[in-house]
Amino acid sequence: MTTQTSPLGRIVVIGFGNMGRALVRGLLASTTCEIIVCDRYKSSEAEEFVNSHTKRITFLQLNQVQRDGIEIPLTSHDTLILCTKPQNLQESVQFWKPIFCSGGGTPLVVSILAGTPIEQIQKLFQGSVVARAMPNIAATVDSAATALCLSIDASESETQRAKSIFEAVGKAWIVPEELMNAVTGLSGSGPAYIYMVIEALSDGGVKMGMPRQLALELAAQTVLGAAKLVQETGLHPAVLRDQVTTPGGTTISAIHELERHGLRPMLISAVVTATKKSRLLARAAEKKVNKN
Numbered sequence: 001m002t003t004q005t006s007p008l009g010r011i012v013v014i015g016f017g018n019m020g021r022a023l024v025r026g027l028l029a030s031t032t033c034e035i036i037v038c039d040r041y042k043s044s045e046a047e048e049f050v051n052s053h054t055k056r057i058t059f060l061q062l063n064q065v066q067r068d069g070i071e072i073p074l075t076s077h078d079t080l081i082l083c084t085k086p087q088n089l090q091e092s093v094q095f096w097k098p099i100f101c102s103g104g105g106t107p108l109v110v111s112i113l114a115g116t117p118i119e120q121i122q123k124l125f126q127g128s129v130v131a132r133a134m135p136n137i138a139a140t141v142d143s144a145a146t147a148l149c150l151s152i153d154a155s156e157s158e159t160q161r162a163k164s165i166f167e168a169v170g171k172a173w174i175v176p177e178e179l180m181n182a183v184t185g186l187s188g189s190g191p192a193y194i195y196m197v198i199e200a201l202s203d204g205g206v207k208m209g210m211p212r213q214l215a216l217e218l219a220a221q222t223v224l225g226a227a228k229l230v231q232e233t234g235l236h237p238a239v240l241r242d243q244v245t246t247p248g249g250t251t252i253s254a255i256h257e258l259e260r261h262g263l264r265p266m267l268i269s270a271v272v273t274a275t276k277k278s279r280l281l282a283r284a285a286e287k288k289v290n291k292n
């Protein structure tokens with residue numbers, strides 16, 4: 001394999017599931033680097049994906065690597081992205097680390113594993129700078145909201161390197177690690193809340209006699225357009241809401257109804273509850289790791 005000149009170096013993705021594929025798709029479109037993807041098996045989705053990008057991707061399957069004794073030493077200019085489920089972290093590092101870090105190389109390690117602290121990853125990859133990121137499912141349509149934090153030894157260029165991975169599939173923000181549970185509660189789980197909003201709005205349309213498909217398309221486009229206005233104007237949502245609220249009109253009647261049923265406290269509570277749950281799950285996972 002040839003050495004790459006991309007600022008991301010060579011990229012290795014461990015775990016080629018939904019998120020792994022989404023990140024690789026974005027990186028293929030936004031960089032020129034060579035990408036190595038690793039998984040236990042080649043699923044039909046992985047097969048199709050790899051076949052359509054044979055010049056840029058190398059797929060490594062666990063048993064093939066075991067059989068052939070492959071070693072691909074990475075350096076600190078390269079990037080290793082962990083995309084397995086958190087419960088597969090230990091076994092996957094145990095297997096893949098000797099393959100990529102055998103020469104004592106210390107690639108930038110980027111983890112998207114929910115609830116897995118930087119400290120835990122740094123213990124597994126001593127000497128490596130670690131980035132911990134929480135993207136969301138919208139990465140699959142290049143519209144992810146990703147928050148990420150880095151170990152204290154990260155340089156400005158390593159921080160930018162990690163951030164650019166997620167900018168390939170949406171927008172990204174650097175945050176302190178203590179905010180990662182809140183990020184999970186807001187943007188990590190957030191798509192599910194908005195799906196419920198879209199579904200309920202379209203139900204309203206159906207109740208008022210609209211065909212289901214039309215109601216769904218109107219509701220989804222309304223959410224997309226409203227979000228775009230918040231982003232593009234930079235105005236506070238309350239200002240934008242006031243701009244479309246005619247005195248004595250239809251919108252203020254509906255807003256009254258939403259306030260009466262507690263839409264805002266309900267959404268605030270949803271984020272608070274999901275954040276607390278994320279904290280609890282992270283603590284439970286940490287205890288389990290410390291026990292082993």
Ligand SMILES: NC(=O)c1ccc[n+]([C@@H]2O[C@H](COP(=O)([O-])OP(=O)(O)OC[C@H]3O[C@@H](n4cnc5c(N)ncnc54)[C@H](OP(=O)(O)O)[C@@H]3O)[C@@H](O)[C@H]2O)c1
Nearest residue numbers: 015017018019039040083084085086088092113114135137
């Ligand atoms: N999905 C989301 O919306 C989202 C959002 C933010 C963060 N995340 C995080 O992203 C990570 C991946 O989520 P996902 O939805 O992409 O999961 P996924 O679709 O299950 O992908 C994980 C992949 O890792 C593979 N894997 C397991 N053990 C492995 C090993 N030892 N070596 C190589 N590959 C291995 C799995 O193979 P098998 O199927 O054979 O186990 C699977 O293909 C999770 O840690 C999650 O917390 C997900």
